[in-house]
Amino acid sequence: MEAIKRVSGRAVVIPGDEIDTDRIIPARYLKAITFDGLGEALFYDERYDENGNPREHPLNRPERQGASIMVVGAGFGSGSSREHAPQAIKRAGFKAVIGESFAEIFFGNATQIGLVCVTLEPEDLGVLTEWVEAHPEGEVEVDLEAGEVRFGGRVAPLGIREAARQALVSGRWDPLSELLEAMDKVREMDERLPAPGRGGYGRMR
Amino acid sequence: MAGKTLYEKVWETHEVRRLASGQSQLFIDLHLIHEVTSPQAFGMLRELGLPVAMPHRTFATVDHIVPTDSREEPFADPLAQAMIEELRKNTSANGIELFDVGSGKQGIVHVVGPEQGLTQPGFTIVCGDSHTSTHGAFGAIAFGIGTTQVRDVLATQTVAMPRLKVRRINVNGELRPGVSAKDVILHIIRTLGVKGGQGYAYEYGGEVIEAMSMEERMTVCNMSIEGGARVGYVNPDETTFAFLKGRPYAPAEDEWEDAVARWRGLASDPDASYDDVVEIDGSQIAPYVTWGINPGQAITVDETVPDPAQLPDDEAELVREALKYMQLEPGRPIKGQKIDVAFVGSCTNGRLSDLRAAARVLAGRRVAAGVRALAVPGSEQVARQAEAEGLDRVFREAGFEWRYAGCSMCLAMNPDKLVGDEISISSSNRNFKGRQGSPRGRTLLASPAMVAAAAVAGEVVDVRDFLEAE
Numbered sequence: 001m002e003a004i005k006r007v008s009g010r011a012v013v014i015p016g017d018e019i020d021t022d023r024i025i026p027a028r029y030l031k032a033i034t035f036d037g038l039g040e041a042l043f044y045d046e047r048y049d050e051n052g053n054p055r056e057h058p059l060n061r062p063e064r065q066g067a068s069i070m071v072v073g074a075g076f077g078s079g080s081s082r083e084h085a086p087q088a089i090k091r092a093g094f095k096a097v098i099g100e101s102f103a104e105i106f107f108g109n110a111t112q113i114g115l116v117c118v119t120l121e122p123e124d125l126g127v128l129t130e131w132v133e134a135h136p137e138g139e140v141e142v143d144l145e146a147g148e149v150r151f152g153g154r155v156a157p158l159g160i161r162e163a164a165r166q167a168l169v170s171g172r173w174d175p176l177s178e179l180l181e182a183m184d185k186v187r188e189m190d191e192r193l194p195a196p197g198r199g200g201y202g203r204m205r
Numbered sequence: 206m207a208g209k210t211l212y213e214k215v216w217e218t219h220e221v222r223r224l225a226s227g228q229s230q231l232f233i234d235l236h237l238i239h240e241v242t243s244p245q246a247f248g249m250l251r252e253l254g255l256p257v258a259m260p261h262r263t264f265a266t267v268d269h270i271v272p273t274d275s276r277e278e279p280f281a282d283p284l285a286q287a288m289i290e291e292l293r294k295n296t297s298a299n300g301i302e303l304f305d306v307g308s309g310k311q312g313i314v315h316v317v318g319p320e321q322g323l324t325q326p327g328f329t330i331v332c333g334d335s336h337t338s339t340h341g342a343f344g345a346i347a348f349g350i351g352t353t354q355v356r357d358v359l360a361t362q363t364v365a366m367p368r369l370k371v372r373r374i375n376v377n378g379e380l381r382p383g384v385s386a387k388d389v390i391l392h393i394i395r396t397l398g399v400k401g402g403q404g405y406a407y408e409y410g411g412e413v414i415e416a417m418s419m420e421e422r423m424t425v426c427n428m429s430i431e432g433g434a435r436v437g438y439v440n441p442d443e444t445t446f447a448f449l450k451g452r453p454y455a456p457a458e459d460e461w462e463d464a465v466a467r468w469r470g471l472a473s474d475p476d477a478s479y480d481d482v483v484e485i486d487g488s489q490i491a492p493y494v495t496w497g498i499n500p501g502q503a504i505t506v507d508e509t510v511p512d513p514a515q516l517p518d519d520e521a522e523l524v525r526e527a528l529k530y531m532q533l534e535p536g537r538p539i540k541g542q543k544i545d546v547a548f549v550g551s552c553t554n555g556r557l558s559d560l561r562a563a564a565r566v567l568a569g570r571r572v573a574a575g576v577r578a579l580a581v582p583g584s585e586q587v588a589r590q591a592e593a594e595g596l597d598r599v600f601r602e603a604g605f606e607w608r609y610a611g612c613s614m615c616l617a618m619n620p621d622k623l624v625g626d627e628i629s630i631s632s633s634n635r636n637f638k639g640r641q642g643s644p645r646g647r648t649l650l651a652s653p654a655m656v657a658a659a660a661v662a663g664e665v666v667d668v669r670d671f672l673e674a675e
């Protein structure tokens with residue numbers, strides 16, 4: 001698996017706090033048996049009106065096409081556990097999301113598919129937001145090894161749960177192969193612990 | 206040495222090992238799946254050439270996309286039909302039990318688990334759905350996971366998870382008449398905030414919680430996630446054991462005593478230490494209604510909608526955004542707010558006691574002209590029980606539609622949707638923008654009794670006025 005130490009690119013600001021996963025990807029786009037095509041449905045109801053005509057939205061602006069870093073507010077990704085939300089962001093070409101804070105399940109889901117989510121102190125986030133708004137062509141760099149976000153000659157320390165940072169920089173963000181290593185012990189636990197319908201409480205006496 | 210919380214005890218018996226990342230590899234006793242978040246996971250397994258490791262620990266139901274007005278197949282929506290067929294294919298190919306439509310066991314995943322006795326104290330339980338916290342009502346550690354983690358559980362019966370801190374929430378005193386479990390959890394979320402629970406498991410206790418039925422405890426645990434807590438639980442007690450006894454997948458008679466003895470030992474020790482403790486006075490809680498676009502934006506029915514002009518800047522902006530979307534006037538009482546739709550159902554409040562509470566208000570009354578009202582039982586079993594009691598007749602005679610079991614208008618992935626900027630009062634758990642199927646649709650969350658009262662009045666009213674009149 002690819003180690004993710006640094007990501008960089010042009011950025012786009014999605015303003016507002018508490019953006020929930022219903023807004024990131026409306027429920028009707030969950031009606032599919034693959035994740036294909038989710039990128040186009042990202043923020044659909046905010047980007048398009050009921051007739052499918054584009055609205056005023058940062059993701060619709062010509063100068064923001066091709067952006068790969070998303071700058072958001074606080075509490076991003078609250079609500080439903082749908083992985084469709086980070087999948088849509090990733091499939092729309094984003095490699096990282098920078099915000100003040102993230103909802104727990106969203107953060108976990110994102111990290112596990114290699115979408116980097118890092119936080120900045122509110123002050124630094126404010127500076128970054130303004131700078132991105134003023135510099136559509138500007139590059140933002142998220143450096144997980146150095147623990148900083150760099151833009152326009154500035155440096156801001158980033159926040160990320162250490163376990164997640166480790167997982168990303170060591171290329172172990174998808175834990176499946178590591179989980180599979182312990183199957184002997186897991187099978188032994190399955191034998192030992194009660195199972196629904198199968199019981200097993202008598203054994204534990 | 207200080208005692209342990211239930212969370213710690215369960216974690217310790219289920220931790221397979223520590224991963225290099227510092228997360229724990231956690232053994233999962235019960236995995237529940239449904240049609241929306243599982244097909245991609247099975248697809249990933251197929252690509253990797255991996256089998257389902259322990260199919261006897263996974264159970265499936267279909268809830269999110271099933272139509273609730275007709276059970277005839279093929280469904281009117283071909284995508285919905287494709288999803289249910291994919292689930293049938295995946296479960297039968299892998300030896301997983303499916304509670305299919307018409308089996309008598311189908312229903313919303315968080316209603317079905319407990320009613321079948323799959324949900325047991327001390328279990329670790331996961332499902333690709335954030336309201337998995339519901340199962341914590343039984344003293345289980347239950348949480349929602351993403352689809353890639355559904356894949357992990359199918360392949361290994363484990364997930365990688367960071368360990369949470371534990372916050373004890375004591376709800377003391379006695380609830381006043383007309384106040385329900387829904388009001389308790391809306392009060393807790395309002396008090397601690399929609400992000401207050403991040404990084405925590407919530408342990409609910411105190412006199413009010415102890416006096417609650419299992420169905421009420423499920424309502425409370427269900428909405429833990431709306432307060433930011435991925436896990437919410439109640440220590441198992443006699444109420445828990447009595448509920449489980451004799452259920453199809455619960456421990457059989459010859460094991461029952463052993464099971465109960467084990468469950469008793471799992472409850473948090475009296476001297477357990479918590480990362481945080483919060484005290485809530487239950488006697489101060491009144492019936493709640495939300496006015497905004499997240500479940501923390503809630504007020505009691507006799508309060509007024511907040512006025513951003515009276516708030517500090519950082520709070521004012523969110524309030525302004527919410528009021529604009531909801532088309533509500535600042536400073537006005539929520540009582541008297543007109544409604545278009547009334548919805549009784551969902552994994553929060555779609556159980557028998559919820560239907561009874563709504564029916565009690567509706568008996569001998571009629572839904573107001575112009576209001577569309579839906580009652581959707583949480584499972585086929587709930588529907589059967591309600592019909593045996595004649596509740597379906599009460600709903601129908603009042604002017605409600607009586608539907609088949611499913612998630613329905615909680616998230617409107619089936620044909621039950623709001624239209625345009627319709628405003629609904631709903632016994633579900635989320636009032637996010639567009640949640641009920643129309644990008645401009647508006648949702649007021651409340652208890653089933655409050656929903657029934659509003660359906661009759663055509664506007665938000667205090668259910669206590671209805672109950673007093675009896």
Ligand code: SF4
Nearest residue numbers: 336551552612615616
């Ligand atoms: S009833 Fe609503 S919240 Fe519950 S599982 Fe269904 S869609 Fe999710």
